[in-house]
Amino acid sequence: MSAPAPATPMKALPSNLALRAAPAVPAAAQNYEPLVKNVLRQRLLSRTFTYSAAFCWMLVVLASTARQGGVSRLGLVGVLVNPFLPRTLGLAFTIWAVGVLPVLVLRKLYLTATPTSASSPSSVYHAALSKSSTLRSLAVYLASASLLTAVHVITALIFEARAGSDPRLNVFVKSKKHPYYLNGRLLYLISSQLSLAAFYVLRNVMMDRLAVRWTGSMSSRAQNDVPSFMLGRILTVIISASLLTAIGTVAHIFLFGLARAVALPVIFQLPFVSRLLRPFLAHFLRGSFSLTLLTKHTGLIFRAFMLGLMTVSTWDFAESLFDTFVAEPVNVSQVTADPAVTLVSGTTSQDLYYKHFAYAELAQFAKDETNAGSTKRVALFTDQKYNPSLWSTLTRETLLVLGRDYQLLLRRGAPEAAAPPPAAPAQKLDAPPQIPKTPYITASVLKGKSASPLHSALETIASDGSVTVALASAAEAGASQVPELFRSVMPSQTAAVAETAGAAVETVKKGEQEILQLAALPGKWREQLQQELVARAPGVVRGGAAQLAHWWRRERVHKVVEAALPNRKLDGLAADALCSLVCASLAEDRYGVVQRDIPRILEALLSFLAAVEEYQSEIVAQHPLPSPEEMGQLSPKEAAEKQELALDLARAGDALSEVADPLKDGIVRIVRTFGDKLSAFKFPPRIARKLQGFVDYN
Template structure:
């Protein structure tokens, strides 16, 4: 009989209906941010670099034409051909590389979307000193100014000598007796550029120039508007550069005079430095620094002024271009296969800069009234490829963005409170069972023979016996209770020890007092010196110093409001995009995906609007402004302070309106779109009361 054939192994049937887990929305770092970076790179190369290079070329053409005698000497043909000379193009390129490229690279590296939170100039300056970007910016600007100074000196030595003019900008003065004396004209030019660079960095710090200026963004413009825009920007840059250069030149003249009249004579009194510096700087000790010295060097001062003006105008024009093009709206989703996925992915970015672009483009996407725009919104509402779906991911991110800034407003711009320390672990209640132990007997186990009475008495009165020990302890306790008057009967050794300890304590106390006096000495000298300067200064100088100190430390109300609402423009875009999609969902949401989120969306918008309005009322109550009749009864100083306060309150109102206007517009559009259909939703009592006000009004 044959053996049975073994059965075939069982195998599962493959099927295309197997359940598959839906993927999440792609992160912004992979889907959206690379597209935005590509657009920004193109703007930097094709627009910012190009326009700034053209500006440098124009400056070189104007200065070269003026240096060669103008159009009258060159002729019309020469004036038209000279811009294309190799030396003109090469000089413009070198100036662009030295003055523009380092500044733009610095701005690109330290670009941020978070503005400064300080409310006074002193606070802004103090916060800037704690940032590494401030010192690196100073190093970059000082290096750029030094390079531009070197280019100017070399150009002057080459072209002015050929034209028969001596610029007198050599490194050493022409003296056979003292061949190593440094040229004072060159030192003045270098120090002027350095002081202007430091002055320009201070201005950028006070203006918070590294933060993005969203107000300067341009929307889609017609081509015929760009020349007028560039002309206006060139005029603005020219005016600001002239003013800044004039202020910097005056400040440098004062500083250079103090250095020549005070610092250098003091340094030459030092034993070591005087021998090292005398072969190079001894000629600066001859003659005092007076106003007549300025009249003999007006040409040098004018040269330094023009060089500083060209340097600052080059920097300022490049930075203005950068501020404009980094804030201009970006549309990248239309070129992708699924614009809705790209935009929703962009809203999840951790960088507020990219998040701003994503919400701005999503607001345009939600307002698109074309058939293609409607089709894309329908695809967004009916998406089931992702978990959570596109609408849920977007609504969650938008509400989280609004919620974080809502909490920041409730804290009035303060950082969140630190988390409490974790509680110590609780002790275990169930202790392990105790094992009974047999007590250890320290006495002899065997019975001892009893001692004789004479032996016991001798042991008791011995030096280490019980009676002696009791007497000693009793004596010490009694001595501690004896009054101070009768303690002279104590042994002399105890008294000596007490006196030595007291002397040591007094010595330590005197040392501590001397250290405290030495630590407080600089503050006392500073205060006394300040009092003497105030007492000896004229009244006009004291008043000017008081106004300057008040301006430096005065808290700006609009800065306080801006610190409480730092992302108000982003929040306005998020509310706009959210409500636009909600309004479009009435006719384009086939399955009612959006309608279930309408109550919490309206609750979030109304809560945020109520918090902003409460804050506005708080600001008005905290900083009252007198009426025009009351203003006329104030003196000049008080009236000026009230005018400053009124201006700050107006700016604070503008900042608050940047948040309240989008919120109100969003709520009004939802109310107008849904109308009576809102009665089908359930709202909390507080939200319902606020919403009823909008319904009754509209």
């Protein structure tokens, strides 16, 4: 008999337990970078925009007060009220909007944390020409200079006319006979501004100003130090802008005279261009450019200088503020619920700019000696919410950063070799070949009766023989491709066609040779002109040109070193933060998570330090310096070159120390913290010998 069925059907017990994979550490683009961008946006609006607008307002107040006669004409009350008049405020805002705002937007768009790798001014210039940002920067500065010139001309025509003086900056000269002659004073002012803008862009290119300059910060300054800091910045900007404007003004005077005396007469020799420009510029051909013209237009030159000084000052002050505030450290982990997760997420950023901020804040996080800081580090070491854990993610990212720059140092700054092309895929085997089948022969296979040799030869050359038939068929096939009209003359023109084809080939070869010769003419003409100028130039000019060419092409040793370690400041911060966390783990790591990574951390740090020291020894060996006794026996020129080399070597040593000092300091702290406990770890022989030196020293 079968068992009775149960009254209640059986079912599985419900359970809330489920296998869920631990999430990875949040990406920096979602967790860390938005916080940093928010802080930078606030700095841009509340500091850079505000301080630069205040500087423009100060310049407008000084210029308008001087233009209206100062205290003698406005009185003390007028001087005090003038800064707050609507026209003064409106003019200051206009100058800020057309002079400062485009420059700051340009800097924000093309900000980069990777400096240009170049060892000489010539290589810096050629590297800048290959970037799209250079031409766009030039366009922005030229447009800003043109707008500032237009604002100056309009205000001069309004305010100076009210004061009873004529600035003579109209577009056309006052002439009934030639009403379309352009005003030379206005053209001089515009060309002065444009040339100064180009000169300023060249200066920024040589300074590599689009890259972040991780020099100093205001984070350690007290609030009462900000006014003195701003006053020092204003004085520095005014002095540098005055020097730059003076050089640019002198260079523009020379270029303007050269254009008026040489370039313009040559342009007017062109028929169509001459007819187009004569109604506007023909009056510039009268007379010659001489130094006496400068004495007659000192007021115009001074006006161009002051306008250029205002333009360069506004640009330089705004850019100096931007350089300071974009490099100031950012502290965003304090406003988040889990600071350790935020900082570790920041270290995984693909942008070196945000990665630098993350490691700078992580170094402060690791050195915080308060109870809150210790609690945050314990949470970092004991994390089990993420896979991989916070410490594993941080260690991996930091060692990758140090490893990439270590490999770059071993290559001495050279780019990584391209990967070999992938192997060609194996060809697929075709289908197996078909076995040929023997055709079925229906004719007789027996050998017939052979004819005599004489009979065979006659049959071959007969009218219906095989040779005659083959020749006729070939002729008909060739003639069928020729039109009927030309068939009668075809045989007679075959040789002519061959000769024409040969002549065409020779013509093409001659044309290629002529084109190559024409392409080589500019280089030959340039060389001949250079040789002629060098031969005819005075000795002083030749010596100055040689020194300038030497300065332009001379390879700087410290620039070569900086190209081999472009991210040296980031490497120093990463090593400092990692070593500080390792030292703190001795008392705060409850489960020994950090200790298992100490061997590979020390191996990475010691390998990097050994590479830096080896490179430093190589630099010193390649560029030996003479002793003081030998220096006294050198000629003045050789002594100056050796002094330049010594200065370059000192700067190269400073660049290497930006990586070597944090590495040494971190290794020393780990050795002092763990002491004899390091004997429990195993190291490769080379690393063990290097580490033993630190142990013996301590």
